[in-house]
Amino acid sequence: MRxxxxxxxxAVSALLAALLLTQAVRGANRPKxxxxxxxxxxxxxxxxxxxxxxxxxxxxxxGEKLATLIYDRxxxxxxxxxxxxxxxxxxxHDTAGxxxxxxxxxxxxxxxxxxxxPSDVANALQGLLPRPLQIIPGESTLTIRxxxxxxxxxxxxxxxxxxxxxxxxxxxxxxxxPFYLAENIPAQPAEANPGALKLAxxxxxxxxxAWAGRPFVDAVEVTLGAPxxxxxxxxxxxxxxxxxxxxxxxxxxxxxxxxVWSSAPATLLALRFDTTQRAASDDRLREAVDLVLDRDxxxxxxxxxxxxxxxxxxxxxxxxxxxxxxxxxNLNRAREIRASLPANEAGTAEPLRLRxxxxxxxxxxxxxxxxxxxxxxNLAVQVTLHATAAYPSASTNPNPPAAGLHLVAxxxxxxSARVELEALVSQFSLEDAGETAPPAxxxxxxxxxxxxxxxxxxxxxxIVLPDYVGVGPAVRNWSPxxxxxxxxxxxxxxxxxxxxxxxxxxxxxxxxxDRAPGVRP
Amino acid sequence: xxxxxxxVLIFLTFxxxxxxxxAGEANPLDDATRLLADRIAAIPNLHGSLRLEFAGxxxxxxxxxxxxxxxxxxxxxxxxxxxxxxxxxPALRVAVTATPTQWILAASVRSTDHDEVRFVSLPRASIRSxxxxxAPLRIERQLVFESPERILDAxxxxxxxxxxxxxxxxxxxxxxxxxxxxxxxxxxxxxxAADIHPSxxxxxxxxxxxxxxxxxxxxxxxxxxxxxxxxxxxxxxKPAWRGTTVLAPPCDPAGWKLVSDGLDWxxxxxLQVVPDGSSREGSGAILSELPGPILTVNREQNPxxxxxxxxxxxxxxxxxxxxxxxxxx
Numbered sequence: 149m150r151x152x153x154x155x156x157x158x159a160v161s162a163l164l165a166a167l168l169l170t171q172a173v174r175g176a177n178r179p180k181x182x183x184x185x186x187x188x189x190x191x192x193x194x195x196x197x198x199x200x201x202x203x204x205x206x207x208x209x210x211g212e213k214l215a216t217l218i219y220d221r222x223x224x225x226x227x228x229x230x231x232x233x234x235x236x237x238x239x240x241h242d243t244a245g246x247x248x249x250x251x252x253x254x255x256x257x258x259x260x261x262x263x264x265x266p267s268d269v270a271n272a273l274q275g276l277l278p279r280p281l282q283i284i285p286g287e288s289t290l291t292i293r294x295x296x297x298x299x300x301x302x303x304x305x306x307x308x309x310x311x312x313x314x315x316x317x318x319x320x321x322x323x324x325x326p327f328y329l330a331e332n333i334p335a336q337p338a339e340a341n342p343g344a345l346k347l348a349x350x351x352x353x354x355x356x357x358a359w360a361g362r363p364f365v366d367a368v369e370v371t372l373g374a375p376x377x378x379x380x381x382x383x384x385x386x387x388x389x390x391x392x393x394x395x396x397x398x399x400x401x402x403x404x405x406x407x408v409w410s411s412a413p414a415t416l417l418a419l420r421f422d423t424t425q426r427a428a429s430d431d432r433l434r435e436a437v438d439l440v441l442d443r444d445x446x447x448x449x450x451x452x453x454x455x456x457x458x459x460x461x462x463x464x465x466x467x468x469x470x471x472x473x474x475x476x477x478n479l480n481r482a483r484e485i486r487a488s489l490p491a492n493e494a495g496t497a498e499p500l501r502l503r504x505x506x507x508x509x510x511x512x513x514x515x516x517x518x519x520x521x522x523x524x525x526n527l528a529v530q531v532t533l534h535a536t537a538a539y540p541s542a543s544t545n546p547n548p549p550a551a552g553l554h555l556v557a558x559x560x561x562x563x564s565a566r567v568e569l570e571a572l573v574s575q576f577s578l579e580d581a582g583e584t585a586p587p588a589x590x591x592x593x594x595x596x597x598x599x600x601x602x603x604x605x606x607x608x609x610x611i612v613l614p615d616y617v618g619v620g621p622a623v624r625n626w627s628p629x630x631x632x633x634x635x636x637x638x639x640x641x642x643x644x645x646x647x648x649x650x651x652x653x654x655x656x657x658x659x660x661x662d663r664a665p666g667v668r669p
Numbered sequence: 670x671x672x673x674x675x676x677v678l679i680f681l682t683f684x685x686x687x688x689x690x691x692a693g694e695a696n697p698l699d700d701a702t703r704l705l706a707d708r709i710a711a712i713p714n715l716h717g718s719l720r721l722e723f724a725g726x727x728x729x730x731x732x733x734x735x736x737x738x739x740x741x742x743x744x745x746x747x748x749x750x751x752x753x754x755x756x757x758x759p760a761l762r763v764a765v766t767a768t769p770t771q772w773i774l775a776a777s778v779r780s781t782d783h784d785e786v787r788f789v790s791l792p793r794a795s796i797r798s799x800x801x802x803x804a805p806l807r808i809e810r811q812l813v814f815e816s817p818e819r820i821l822d823a824x825x826x827x828x829x830x831x832x833x834x835x836x837x838x839x840x841x842x843x844x845x846x847x848x849x850x851x852x853x854x855x856x857x858x859x860x861x862a863a864d865i866h867p868s869x870x871x872x873x874x875x876x877x878x879x880x881x882x883x884x885x886x887x888x889x890x891x892x893x894x895x896x897x898x899x900x901x902x903x904x905x906x907k908p909a910w911r912g913t914t915v916l917a918p919p920c921d922p923a924g925w926k927l928v929s930d931g932l933d934w935x936x937x938x939x940l941q942v943v944p945d946g947s948s949r950e951g952s953g954a955i956l957s958e959l960p961g962p963i964l965t966v967n968r969e970q971n972p973x974x975x976x977x978x979x980x981x982x983x984x985x986x987x988x989x990x991x992x993x994x995x996x997x998x
Contacts, residue, residue, distance in 0.1 A: 179870045179934075228985035229770050229793025230817065233840065303770060359841075361868040468766035468773025471724045472786060563769045591773055591788040627935045631769060638869060 179625065183641035184367040187390045188382060189213070192335065192348065192373035196321060198276055198309035203571045206415070209559040209615075212308070213634050217352050217368060218259070219311035219323035220359075222250055222269070222290075223302055225563060227630060231302050234360075235269065235312055235324065236290070245297040250290045256359045258314060259328035266290050272312045277304060299589050303564035307633075326363040326637035327352035335373060348372040364625075364640035380404065380618065389620035389641070396510050398454045398616050407619040411632035412465040413456055413612035416558040417514060419502075420576050420607050425552030427493045427500055432485050433527075434605040437500075437553075439482035440525045443475055446517055447611045451510075454616070458609035461572055461598055465631070467565045469595045473602065482525035499528035503551035514610065515555050529553070563631065565594055569601075578606050697795045698772070702737070705774045706744035708787040709761065714780050718753035719761040721745070737765070767793055810957060811991045813976070814852050820987040823976040824875035824882075825969040833976060835989070836884060838871045845875070845882060847895055860884055862901045863891050874911055874965070885910065911965075916942070916994050917972040925994060927975055929963035937982060938963045942994065957992070 191210040195201065198215060201208035222236040238251040256264040266285030273292075274283050282293040292301065304310060314322045322328075331351035338346045350370040354363050374382070379391035380401055393401050393408060401408050419437070423429040443457035460470035486494075494500040500522070504515045512533060519529040532548055556576070562568045566588055573579055578601055588594040601607070615632045622641045628634050709715075723738055741763070745752060752761075761778045774789040814823070819838040826832050831850035836843060843860035863886055865871070876883040884891040885908035893901040914927045928941040940957045961980040964987075968975045974993040981988050 178872070225769055226985055229767070230985065237840065359867055361866070361870070364869065464764070464766055466768055468764065468768050468771070468790075469775045469786070469788070471762070471764045472775065472777045472784070565768070591775070591790055592786075595786060595788070625934045 179364050179640045180642065181362075181364050181366075181640070183365050183622075183643055184369050185365045185390065185623070185636065185639060185641060186369050186371070186388045187636075188371045188374040188379045188388045188392070190374065190376065190379075190392050190394070194350075194370075194372060196329070197315075198311050198313075201309055203309075204558045204561065204575055206557060206559055208309070208561060209414070209632075212561065214350070214352075214370065215311050215323075216325070216634055217327040217636060218321075218325045218329060219313045220256075220325050221310055221312065222273075222305045225303070225306040225629075231306065235264070239302070241301075245299040245301075246294050248292045248298070248301055250292070252288055252290060253359060254288065256324050257357055258322040258324055259355050259357075260322055261357070262322070264312070264314075264324055268314050269312050272314065273305075273310060276309045276311070297589075300564040300566055304562060304567055307563040307631075308561045308567075324359065326355055326358045326360065327368060328355050330367070347374060358637075360637070363637035365636075368636055380406065383618045383620055386620070388618075389623050390626075391618040393616040393618050394510065395451055395454045395613050395616060396513075399452050401616075401618055407621070409617045409619055409626065409628070410614040411617075411628065412614060412630050413458075413463045414560055414615045414632045415613045416458060416461065416463075416560070417511075417610045417613065418458075418461075418556055418558065418607050419518065419610060420554045420556050421605070422550070422552055422554055424550035425501060427498070428552030430489070430493060431605070433489055433493060433500075434608075436482045436485040436489070436525055436527060437522060437529075438476055438605050438608050439478045439485070440521045440527065441518065441608065441610065442477060442521050443610055444477075446514060450513055450517060451611065451613075455611040455613045458612045459602075461601065461607065461609055462565055462568055463560065463612050466560065466563075466568065467591065467594060467598075469591060469598075472595070473599075479524060482527075486525045486527055494522070494527045494529070496528050499530040500553055501549060501551040502529050502531045502553040502555060503548075504531060504533050504555045505557075511555055511557070518553075518555070518610075560631070569594065569598060572607070573601065576607050578604065697791050698737070699740075701772070701774055701789045701791050702741050703744055705763075705776060705787060705789045706741065706748055706750075708789070709745065709776055709778065710748035710750055712778065712780055712785045712787070715750070715778065715785075718751040718755065718758050719745075719778060720755060720758040721752050722760045722762045724762050724764050769793075772796060809993055809995050810977075811993070812988055813991050814848060814989040815981070815984075815986045817986050819871065820964075820978050820989060821871060821873040822875045822965050822967060823978050823989045824877050824967050825971075825976065826877060833989070834875055834877060834882060836873045836875050838873075841865075841867045843871075843873060843884070843886075845884065845893070856895060858893055858895075858901065860891050860893075860901055860903075862903045863889065864903075874908070875967075911967065914966045914968045914975050916968065916975055916992075927966045927977075927992070929966065934962045934980070935982070937961055938979070940966075940977065940992065942992075959990070960988070 189210055191207060194210045194214055195207070196211060196215055196218065198211065201211050220235050222234060223239065224232045224234045226232050233253070235253050235256060236250040237253045239248060241248040252264075252266055252269065258264060266287070266289065269290050270283040270285040281298070284291040284293065292298075298304075312324065316322060329350060330353040331349065333349045335348040336346050338344045348371070350372065352368040352370070354366050356362050371388075374391070376394040376397050379388065380393065380397060382388035383391050383406055384404060398408060398410075419441075421428040421434055427433055443459070447453065447455040447457040457475060458470075459473040459475050460467070462470060464470040492498050502515050502518060504511045512531070515531040519531055522529040532551060558572065558575070560568055562571065569588070588597045617628070619626050622643055624640045624642050625638050627638060721742060742752060759779045761776060763774070763776045766773045766775070771790045771793050775786065777784050777786045779785075813833060814820075814835065816837070821836040821838055821843075823836075824834045826834055826847065832848045832855070835846040835848065837846060843863050843865060845858040845860060846854050847856040849855050863884070865886065872887055874885040876885060880896055881892060881894045884893075887908070888905060889903050890906040890908055891901055891903040916925050916927065925942050928943055929938055938959050938961065940959055940963055942957070959977065959979045961982040964978045964980060966975055966977050969991070971993070973995070974991055977990045977992050979988050979990065980986070
């Protein structure tokens with residue numbers, strides 16, 4: 149026994165030694181330049197114009213992922229709570245936080261070689277910041293004035309749509325970021341099989357003159373509209389380096405031993421009441437629906453713990469107080485309320501119609517779960533699927549009856565909790581006309597405001613989902629922000645191929661003449 | 670006594686907490702903890718014992734934050750709040766969360782017929798990483814300097830002077846710093862003449878020779894003297910980058926190599942100390958987990974020690990450690 153043990157120890161030690169020796173030979177590795185990073189996304193279309201993004205939409209989140217390739221922000225936020233210089237190198241504000249001054253980085257050029265001016269920055273940000281602010285360009289500075297204090301201006305500038313870009317007269321968009329858009333090939337019938345569709349492709353090439361240094365990879369190739377299972381297969385066989393993984397496929401990806409990265413909870417799935425169906429305006433019915441929802445089962449069983457139950461509109465990582473909103477589930481109380489309602493309200497003859505806005509297997513499953521939960525309190529909920537490009541056959545009725553409930557998805561995109569809550573209120577019309585709460589900057593006021601909104605029960609949070617990304621074995625320095633922002637300029641590829649090693653000038657990059665002058669969204 | 674012929678993997682288990690701040694230095698987290706306890710104690714009609722429940726959040730309110738939880742418990746008790754483990758007692762729920770820009774300390778307790786909620790917030794960057802729960806140190810080492818600025822290399826000063834020299838990449842420019850033995854910056858020399866291109870992977874090494882310093886850069890070498898720091902002269906040259914660092918502790922002068930792979934800048938890295946020389950390959954290894962990827966390793970004048978630059982993934986700061994191979998346990 150002892151001899152066997154010693155032999156095993158010797159074998160393990162020899163193995164470790166061999167490993168150490170290999171690494172010693174390899175020495176201190178430097179990041180490698182070159183190669184093409186292949187990315188696959190679910191979205192069939194992505195706009196690179198931040199002005200076109202609908203706040204809180206999944207489309208905006210997809211657009212933001214790609215926009216970080218070609219545009220810069222004034223400031224960025226690192227993973228440690230520190231604002232970092234980007235296009236602005238210094239900033240200051242008055243004591244009230246109403247006047248902010250930014251000193252712009254000198255010598256920055258757009259990808260076509262033209263210089264970035266303070267006017268470019270002012271023009272870009274005008275309309276992208278959530279409420280009217282006066283943006284005044286100086287000689288090398290930018291002043292932002294507000295009639296109200298904006299203590300969270302840096303959070304706003306470091307997230308969401310606040311990218312600096314220039315729109316050329318020909319409609320092309322220019323950025324100062326690490327890449328530029330070189331090719332934009334829309335989806336088209338495949339040559340070999342005209343019945344099948346060749347997916348849309350975007351190709352971004354490295355900007356050799358980027359002010360923060362050339363990115364490590366030569367190019368980023370993005371395939372749009374790739375179905376979830378195909379993405380997983382492509383990652384497995386080495387046809388993709390980065391893929392999005394739908395929450396209901398995460399378990400499969402893990403079982404297949406894929407490297408799965410997840411962000412902090414990034415998407416809220418919620419029920420929105422719509423008074424176009426009269427029953428939805430009844431406060432008691434809304435309370436009964438809220439009390440009957442089994443959020444834990446949705447997150448832990450339906451989504452196999454790849455989601456978290458949500459009782460708050462904003463996530464814990466953004467506010468620090470979401471845990472204070474406990475699950476309101478109370479079946480007995482829901483039944484009592486149901487008994488006090490008119491029989492035809494959410495009854496069999498006139499069910500509460502639940503429209504699933506963003507069709508998909510997960511959304512359909514959740515909608516059906518809501519109906520099952522409601523039935524436990526004798527509330528009739530009928531799920532109707534709304535047609536989308538992805539699911540054109542979902543709805544056959546061109547004039548469906550009014551729905552009293554909508555299953556909606558909201559992607560958090562601001563690093564300011566105050567801005568995020570205001571955007572939710574605005575998007576889902578959660579305030580009565582004329583009622584506008586003063587901006588809440590400190591946690592107490594924000595908590596009180598969110599509590600008030602939750603008590604109105606116009607929007608019922610269900611679950612929050614992280615973004616899931618499958619990362620290929622060759623990808624190095626994959627270091628996205630915890631809140632989900634990708635940082636592909638810092639990624640490099642370990643291919644074991646000499647063509648990807650060495651300094652920027654030595655890589656198989658594109659020559660300057662190959663460069664496209666701008667970006668067409 | 671280490672036996673060369675035996676296949677043994679040695680893990681040093683002694684821990685050396687690294688003092689980073691002067692004694693008595695104000696700690697914003699301690700202040701925030703006391704403030705939260707004050708606010709809870711001031712809640713009206715709070716009678717009887719409370720059951721302390723740490724919920725949600727991350728960092729300090731989870732298991733890795735036990736010391737903070739104990740300190741918070743003591744603050745509550747110091748304010749005559751009675752705490753119990755009794756499940757039927759009203760819960761005082763507490764979470765500490767690092768939001769993208771702030772630490773939020775939140776507490777909620779039931780008072781008569783409603784919930785009372787209290788908050789304390791502080792800028793996230795105001796808490797030093799030493800305060801936060803961190804991975805235990807596993808080898809003898811000393812943190813000698815930390816900075817949010819990118820440190821490219823560290824070198825001991827020549828001529829037996831105490832202190833170290835650093836090469837720092839600041840906003841696209843290089844600066845050499847001379848630090849005294851206490852880690853205070855005594856001199857700063859801008860290497861403007863290097864005229865480097867912006868890079869995501871800036872590279873540079875310091876090489877001290879007497880009172881002069883060579884800064885090795887891709888395609889050039891810049892030289893200056895600490896005594897005539899205004900004059901930095903650069904010349905085109907192919908730099909001979911530093912090779913493997915070998916240390917020689919007094920009890921084993923045959924030498925030990927410091928090995929790091931630097932393959933992934935997103936994960937903490939294990940510094941491997943392995944015997945030098947093919948005849949001794951595999952005879953043992955000492956491992957030390959650093960709080961981030963190892964960026965450079967440079968031997969000091971003391972043959973048993975080296976300076977290691979790492980990026981602490983917990984704080985985002987660049988840190989310089991002195992690794993010393995000590996004999997015995």
